[in-house]
Amino acid sequence: MDKFQTLEDIFANDQFDILNVKPKVSSARNADERLSASFGEVNDFFAKYNKEPQPNPGNISEFQLYSRLKSIRSDIEKMQSLEEQDIHGLLNFEAKEINSIDDIFNDDTFDLLDDDSDLFEFKHTPKDYERAPSDFVARRKPCKDFDKYEMLFKDIQKDLGDGKRKLVDFKEDNLREGDFYVHNGVLMLLENINLTQEETYVEGKRLRKDGRTRCIFENGTESNMLYRSAAKILYANGKVVTQNMDKVNENFIERFSNITDEDAAAGYIYVLRSKSKDERIIEIDNLYKIGYSKVEVEERIKNAEKDPTYLMAPVKIITSWKCYNMNPQKLEQLLHNFFGKSCLNIDIFDEKKRRHTPREWFIAPIDVIEQAIELIISGEVVKHRYDEKNMIIIEI
DNA sequence: TTTAAACCGAACGTGTTTTG
């Protein structure tokens, strides 16, 4: 097809008549009409009671009319557009002549001038307080034993590249000795924290926990800035480097490799996704059920459509693990503790209209759920917690 | 509901390096 040269070409070529748009005929009233109708009600009130509506808390409709009138009076444009309609003189239109200082003060509709505070009392400017002096100001300087750390930084970079570690938003409670951070794009190791002051409140004044740190930077410098300074710069432009998940999972594999089929009480932990057509369910991304079954998972879910546990709908198996010596109650409790607010909270009604609240559905990405299950099986879960905002598991 | 901690932002200080 030729390229269109002008807008006219485009309109002339409208074979499906899609550009022939008629202006929408709106039956809705426009703002002026609404305002007019609204003022009409105030007029009706005045005609009926021969007084202005008062701020009478006992009478909601009178209060509404009072508020309306007040709002109209505070807006010069509304006043003007309603001038002709003002049959009871409610809007009192005469322009006041301003000749004297007194006239100005008397015309103070918004109480702007009725402020008895001192002009020289600064309420919204910073106070001129004494700042506590610091013992000294840390400076970044070349790190004398950087060769000790160089490989660590290289490893972290590699893990980041391989996706084994991630960068997540900084929070003060993940400022920990031995952890890695990124500040202004530079990797940083918080090598040491030496807290010399715990958080206390003295005479209403807040003293925060603080103390010198040793921070090593990827570029071969180090700084002994204060703990609070480290927190501050990372809030401003920093990230946290997460733990290497492979290391976390190693323990799990070790624990599993020496378990045999002869072990007692084998069962399956499984992860499912719902095929429900329910709007409430469809609109939730990353919704999975984690469950435990003594029989094969396929067997367990055969009647999913009739089981409120499965949201009365078919399900799709995502993964399952064979496991041993698992206590189902404990599993459920662990999951709820771990995922906290990420549990699905929804009411499901079965065929007899009885209400159920399934408790084993969780909102989290599948890789996080798999990690969580591995941590639960290995027992390592107690050393971790789930960060809902970043949707990631963090070592405590 | 009250209280404590976490979070976030900002003012401002102190050295170091660059520039006129």
Next chain:
DNA sequence: CAAAACACGTTCGGTTTAAA
């Protein structure tokens, strides 16, 4: 060489969030 620009560090207040 002093001033200005820059980089980094310290302290504090207010608001939001979590815990008791």
